[in-house]
Amino acid sequence: xxxxxxxxxxxxxxxxxxxxxxxxxxxxxxxxxxxxxxxxxxxxxxxxxxxxxxxxxxxxxxxxxxxxxxxxxxxxxxxxxxxxxxxxxxxxxxxxxxxxxxxxxxxxxxx
Ligand SMILES: [Zn+2]
Numbered sequence: 379x380x381x382x383x384x385x386x387x388x389x390x391x392x393x394x395x396x397x398x399x400x401x402x403x404x405x406x407x408x409x410x411x412x413x414x415x416x417x418x419x420x421x422x423x424x425x426x427x428x429x430x431x432x433x434x435x436x437x438x439x440x441x442x443x444x445x446x447x448x449x450x451x452x453x454x455x456x457x458x459x460x461x462x463x464x465x466x467x468x469x470x471x472x473x474x475x476x477x478x479x480x481x482x483x484x485x486x487x488x489x
Contacts, residue, residue, distance in 0.1 A: 408436025415439065419477040422458045424468040431458065441469075 415438045421431040428444040432453075441458070443451040456469035464477045 405435075411436035417480065419464070419479050422466055422475050422477060424458075424471065424473050424475055426473040427468060427471040429454070429456070429468055429470045 412435055415433065415436065417433070417439065421433060421439070423430040429441055430444055430450075431439050431441050432450070433439045439457070440453045441456050442453050445451050458466040458475065459469060461467050461474070464479065466475045466477055467473070468475060
């Protein structure tokens, strides 16, 4: 490898590393933010109208429809309404959904 080529390759590597650093910083930021949007229950899904909750790391929960072909629709501005402990009402069809606590899952894992 000639000196010039080597330099080019090194520059390219450094650029790649910068990009990776940025991605990692971004991930850390989202991880740090994540507790803000932490859920103590599983994400809700309405069986009647296929409105489901979704969440990505460090972002608040949002809802969207599962389309007939299995794809996800665009995020909606609706949100499930808590009507009592562990019970939520679908904002679209008023179906009542029981929320499952995440703690139960953890207990099962300990066993
Ligand atoms: Zn519904």
